Amino acid sequence: MEKEEKKSEPQHYFKLLRYVIYFFIITGLIAGLLMGIVRKRVGPDVQVIIVWIFIVYENGVRSIATIIGFYLTYKYLKSSKGKISRFRRISFCSLSISFAFFYLILPFILHFTEFYLALIPFPWASLPFQAPITGGYLTTSFTDHLGWNGVIITLYVYYIYQIITFTGTIFLGRRWHCSMLCTFMGAHGEGFGEALPLIPHDKKRPKSKRVHPKIRIILLLIQIFIFILNSFLIIIWMIFSFSGTALIPVETLISIERTKYLIFELYLMLFLMFFVGGRGYCYYCPAGTLLGVMGRLVGQQITTGLTECTSCGLCNDACKMSVDIMAKAEIGEPVKSINCVGCGVCVESCPMGNLQYTTTFLTKYHKRK
Numbered sequence: 001m002e003k004e005e006k007k008s009e010p011q012h013y014f015k016l017l018r019y020v021i022y023f024f025i026i027t028g029l030i031a032g033l034l035m036g037i038v039r040k041r042v043g044p045d046v047q048v049i050i051v052w053i054f055i056v057y058e059n060g061v062r063s064i065a066t067i068i069g070f071y072l073t074y075k076y077l078k079s080s081k082g083k084i085s086r087f088r089r090i091s092f093c094s095l096s097i098s099f100a101f102f103y104l105i106l107p108f109i110l111h112f113t114e115f116y117l118a119l120i121p122f123p124w125a126s127l128p129f130q131a132p133i134t135g136g137y138l139t140t141s142f143t144d145h146l147g148w149n150g151v152i153i154t155l156y157v158y159y160i161y162q163i164i165t166f167t168g169t170i171f172l173g174r175r176w177h178c179s180m181l182c183t184f185m186g187a188h189g190e191g192f193g194e195a196l197p198l199i200p201h202d203k204k205r206p207k208s209k210r211v212h213p214k215i216r217i218i219l220l221l222i223q224i225f226i227f228i229l230n231s232f233l234i235i236i237w238m239i240f241s242f243s244g245t246a247l248i249p250v251e252t253l254i255s256i257e258r259t260k261y262l263i264f265e266l267y268l269m270l271f272l273m274f275f276v277g278g279r280g281y282c283y284y285c286p287a288g289t290l291l292g293v294m295g296r297l298v299g300q301q302i303t304t305g306l307t308e309c310t311s312c313g314l315c316n317d318a319c320k321m322s323v324d325i326m327a328k329a330e331i332g333e334p335v336k337s338i339n340c341v342g343c344g345v346c347v348e349s350c351p352m353g354n355l356q357y358t359t360t361f362l363t364k365y366h367k368r369k
């Protein structure tokens, strides 16, 4: 009897996690629709209500759902596998703290709900440079709540965040931001990823996280397109923010930004949870692309050959970024991929203890010890 109860425990957490994911998807669709489309078509009174709903969703619902996701994922892994690696526990904690601090605690203390918009690495989004504009495509309260000093503080926070992100990446690789700080798909991918994709890719291996090669090609094309578009938009907004010269009319820019947000950062991101998984957006995230290249430059890799590879394929099944770890592990070569977000799930999944995440700095640090 006790044995049966134990057996059903992981499934119980898995089911709860799925409910949280469906709740996350439905509320995300409603909030995005209201803010991105409906808000511009209604009177000022209804606009106030929509903005309020969006703030509650963005700061409250999204962060609380993700933190619950971390808890359920932790319980699921603990009850099904019996152990969780040290780094994954660190990752769960730091991502939860990052979320709670920037989305719940800081907005509460500062009475400023859009603080998190400054916490995005280049070239992800141009939002900090839209701070002086009232009524940007997503912003609601930049200038209204904090005045011009607030705008300047927002820009300072943005630059400090860039320095923290890129300096940390030099030492720890893409892991630093993508698996420890990111409150977008870094947090959602790790908090919900165990129960995703909602529709499995491979019926023979339903738990496999690998994405079909044809879908990966589509995601690669989107990655190139979005990287170029975002870099272009950020440069145009920066020029506008510092010199006041609008190379493209501001209304046109806002409408491009709104369309981009709705298609790629909301609907496609949520849609990919069905077919790709919790890290779907990370395949084409512009910041992730840059951090991935940086990771390669700082020697980020998965070391193989620590023990013996039995070609079980568990590492490949576990990788949400579809990196082919096994092919390299079989011949004892390091895995170097700009897609690797440094989540450490492959390392944890290898029953032989054959894998290790490292960078040039980490290798030197461990040798010294």
Ligand code: SF4
Residues within 6 Å of the ligand: 177, 178, 179, 182, 183, 184, 185, 186, 187, 281, 282, 283, 285, 286, 287, 288, 289, 341
């Ligand atoms: S790739 Fe982008 S969305 Fe994904 S974790 Fe990294 S910064 Fe966040």
Ligand code: SF4
Residues within 6 Å of the ligand: 302, 318, 319, 320, 321, 322, 323, 325, 339, 340, 341, 342, 343, 344, 345, 346, 347, 357
């Ligand atoms: S290769 Fe390993 S560490 Fe990198 S993304 Fe895949 S599972 Fe995570």
Ligand code: SF4
Residues within 6 Å of the ligand: 308, 309, 310, 311, 312, 313, 314, 315, 316, 325, 326, 329, 330, 349, 350, 351, 352, 353, 354, 355
């Ligand atoms: S999980 Fe370990 S043993 Fe299995 S294929 Fe990967 S590296 Fe080899």
